[in-house]
Amino acid sequence: MEVFVVSLLNGLVYGMLLFMLASGLTLIFSMMGVLNFAHASVYMLGAYFAYTISLYVGFWPALILAPLLCGLIGAAIEMWGLRRVHRHGHVAELLLTFGLALIIEKVVQMTWGLLPVPYRIPELLDFPLFRVYGTQFPAYRAFMLLISALMFGAIWLGLRRTRVGLVIQAALTHPEMASALGHNVPRIFTLVFAAGTALAGLAGVIGGNYQVTEPAMAFTMGPIVFVVVVFGGLGSLTGCFIASIFMGLIQTFAVVFDVSLADLLAQFGIAVTASTPFAEVLNVTLPRIGALLPFLLMVLILVFRPRGLMGTRDT
């Protein structure tokens, strides 16, 4: 029970962090069809910006300024980069962001150095909020939960209640419709891309000190975000939300269950010994592959249901 409750909380926090990153990508991917490889790079930029800003004016202004900066960068990428290559198709767009990811990583290394930077949790939030069965739950994690919940609410309302939101929503499910409705599609694309990258930046601000702010953080975070977006399905924020939480929980709980395929076979009376074919594979325990489960799930879902969990159209 103890492990269960604590794992649930941890899974939720991690899932929400994933959601913050993935929601921006879902918006971009669903509407523009661009699989943005630079998304995690912007996440990293968000963390670094927040670190630098917080050195001068503190964490709280950084919480606002860093995502704004990231959003501006996103707008620039869209206007001067993506729009240019749009006519060459989605592969070209994807490759552009891929190149950007390489450049951003190098630029970060050149600007902030190769080592982690001491980006710390603000003192105001640096205390244990409560204890569950003797394990502290840091206030900062609660703060992360709060921010991501607020963000989810804001996106939800923004899409439901504003005019632009309604257009975006229409364009999410039927990208070709938006222009038919006579809207300024390039402007909306820029807006969505900027908003998406700003969300990634925000995730960076609050994820950078929760994890470690270093030049490799984009590289490690990138693939998993794709997994969440694809698993959740195109055009569905709800799907993205569920997928994020699901991925957060599955990785958390995989750690807890110490079972392997061999154990499963033992249930059926088949004993796995060293001489059994593939004994090495059968003896792998769940915690060892917990972090790989998302990839396995993504491959499976794409093979059998290419639109993802709640997608409105095929990937």
Next chain:
Amino acid sequence: MTLLRRNWPWLVALAVLLAFPFLFYDWTRGRHSGFALTLMSEIGVMAIFALSYNMLLGQAGLLSFGHAVLFGLGAYCAAHTVNLVKAGTIWLPTELVPLAGGLGGLFFGFVLGWLVTKQRATAFAMITLGLGELVSAAALMFMGFFGGEGGITIDRVMDTSLLGVRYTSPWQVYCLVLGWAFVAAVLMRLQMQTPLGRMANATRDNFERAQFVGYDPRRVRWMQFTLAGFFAGVGGGLYVMIYEIVTFDTVSAVKSANALLAVYIGGAGAFFGPVLGTIVVVLLQSGVSLLSNAWLLYVGVLFIVMVMYAPVGLAGLIGMHAPLWRTGRLRELLLPYLRALPPALMLFLGFVLLVELTSFTTIGAAQGKRFAIGGQTIDTTSPLPWAIAVAALGVGAFWLRREAHAFRLRWDALMEDAKRQAGAP
């Protein structure tokens, strides 16, 4: 005889590539440059790999993020085969080791292809991404087949050579690589002209139409994937022969990304594009990385410039000159090119200077390196070099814009003429 007349460039290329390492020959010590030979062998291997990648991207329109899986698994198969031969379990001529890699690639291409080719477009790309992650993680976990972190080592000196060569020197290995690269390139070129190759193009262009002329697009994808696996595996087999070791890095995403970079920079549309791209990428990685800390940045910028301004790749750019070449008016472009050269050079040098200055103030200086051009040490803290860099960058960019405009006008006029000339008879 006509075969020879039509295909002489291939043979000339082969001869030149054979003679090429002698440019690096160390006459005083009487030996080949191992570095140059290994680098050229690497280019050969990566060229096969990139060509096989282009069987998917260029020919079938399939964007894969996990092609290295086939390359690496082929390499592991070849390595295990060599060790079995060494142990006397089986007999195989040394020269056919890459074939063992190819068959391994073929097998895994077939098995994994069954899974990944169920989808196309983005879903295909994401499945290959996931699969790549899974296989590279598995390569570290399972010692039996992958040998863990240390990988599988072999000794390529096997005494089973058909030609009586022992492959102790890099030169002999280079010849083997060259031979196989040549054969593989010819086969891949020919494959393009087979029904499967053409239908791969057709499914790339319009998979639905392909269905309504009787083909199952999935089957076409699957078979194309399997064949690409074969050639990637041949590349893997040669990799083993060069380095005599295969580790988990061969299946990694980095390797896959390299193929993508090479194909796109070189041009997916032309057969030789990927080879061109491979040369550029390998030289950037192995050559420029010796000179500059920021080589990764240059790769990224080159890549982006290509994507934005020349999505047809280097080979495509060259191919665009073909009509002028045919009409014999290519030299009329000489002057416009010459005029565009100084601003382009200026832009380029300004950019490089700026990057290097930054890199040296942040990373290089700490390494205790000095920034020197032609023996002259440059003080990265004084404003002068920075001002020069920025000025060169700005002026170069402005000037190039103007020249580019003039160039464009001249180009369009020439192309118009060429088109009319071609249409006349």
Next chain:
Amino acid sequence: MRVRNGISILLGLMLAMAGMAAASAQQTIKVAYTDPLSGPFAQVGDANLKQMQYIIDFINAKGGALGKKFELVPFDNKSQPSDALIALKSATDQNMPFIMQCSGSNIAAALIDGVNKHNDRNPDNRIIYLNCGAVAPELTNEQCSFWHFRFDLHAAMKAEVMVRALPKDTTKVYLINQDYLFGQSVQRELKTYLTKLRPDVQIVGDELIPLGKIKDFSPYITKIKASGAQALMTGNWGPDMNLLIKAGIDAGADLRYYTFYAHLAGGPTAIGAGGENRVLSVMPFSENVSVETGNKEAEAFTKGFRDKHKFDFTSAGFRTIFEYLQAAVNKAGALDATKIAYALEGMSIRDFLGFETTMRKADHQLIGEYFVGTFKKGVKYDAEGTGLGWATTATILAKDIDQPNSCKMKRP
């Protein structure tokens, strides 16, 4: 048509490449150094390079060897064995007598194999591989080579150091390691030495995690807490270590973290003040050792680096490597790899901290002292400006870690 064009361009590019050929006369003793200098692990090579450069300048100021100066020639291997082997080719082309590499046992295995074969096939152009930090025990056991010299303790020895430093009142430990060759052998060796040296200690959990894939370690901490462990022993490095310790501190777990790599560049920054008195690291060197032992000469040497680079001198231990090189080259009397290798094996040196060290003849493994440091406030030299630094809590002498080996050395 296209094909023809392609080929002519290809040839043009190849010719351009020819311009890169270079040969240089042998005025210095060149040491090729290959480690990742770009990509996600660039910090490792970068930090090493700075420190080695300082050490080499120091050694050269003391006369170098045979009247020649040492020169470090870096090659970026991008963490790829194939690139390391290309660097090896480049080094042998230029007749460099040494190649050095510190990070990654996969690359080390490739280099040992590559050096063996090269030296076999080119008896006139041999090269010695100096291993400054690839720690898989296999490298000086099953895979041992006459041309390979390891200047860092291997994983089994480090595991023994860690076990020996475990305080008497700790009776429950949890092992967590990365799921690849190195992590698996650390896990195995820790168990071996715990049973051998500390039968009173109970291993309440052992866990393998996929390398570099975990972004949130909280679930592991929950599991570790539930097991009642007092100490966590891990060979994790990089994000896998930083995130693990951070998660533990955040959860307020009452644990001590015994690590192999917390002292390396980036570790102290990532861990921060929360790790005070909790994080311990097994290390070949700490700047505070000279303060604690009152060794002024050593302190001046390390302080010189700090003054120059505003950067911690975590790997000052590399000085021992170059002192061995200096002595061996002088003893051999020529820049001949075979002679130098014979001179190196069995050589003993009193290192600059004043401890006896030996390059074991049987397996070319350096046996020297090792330290276990605790991350603490109030030490003279703090780490990465965190205000906390490494205070030595245990010094394990060479004789205590002189583990047996299974090397069957083949000499030329």
Next chain:
Amino acid sequence: MTVPAIELSDVRKNFGATEIIRGVDLGIARGERHAIIGPNGAGKTTLFNLISGRFPISSGSITVNGKSTAGLAPQEINRLGLSRSFQITSIFPRMTVFENIRCGLLWSRGYRYSFWHLLGGQKALNAEADRLLDRLNLGDRRNVQAGLLSYAEQRALEIGITIAGGADIILLDEPTAGMSHSETDAAVELIRGVSEGKTLIMVEHDMSVVFGLADRITVLVYGEVIASDTPAAIRGNAAVQEAYLGTIAA
């Protein structure tokens, strides 16, 4: 009694809650030129998609040359001897005109998924593709990238790809849509020529084309067949007049 080329019985199709095709029964005899007409949204193209296997049917059955198409993929239906064109031009835009036609020929000439035949050396195949190109009046555009052809040329090419495989049932979806008068005339001649001795089914809006080409006409309105008869009978059919022609006449 010979087997009809195509037989539909009580074919229904719904997308979600909307029923687009509402129980169509239709038999098309071998060798017939058959046109399907009807107002926009009547479900003509959907019907084509159902017959050719692009969409699965919701209920009912379809046979092609006497064989049920239930559960068959489009390519399998194609191999039963049915070929189709699309309303929106569907060719292989990055391949040359010649290769487009040759791709249409490959399967029926037994090349299947071969990767050992070199197409350059298949003289009979290439000659046949060239003959077809000449028939399509595309001979002089042989080596042009198909995507660069004019619209009318692309439509002609599409018909070429459709008939290349030698299918005896040909479905053409608005073959003359968007063409000028002279282009339409040429297209009609082309269709007349290539459908000689075959079963032709086409959806068409241009009534002059329909009445000029078709032996029989089926009128589809809101997913239901309201009449299926000879052109003359259709012209005189009151219900059709009411539902469809009337609106045009008015």
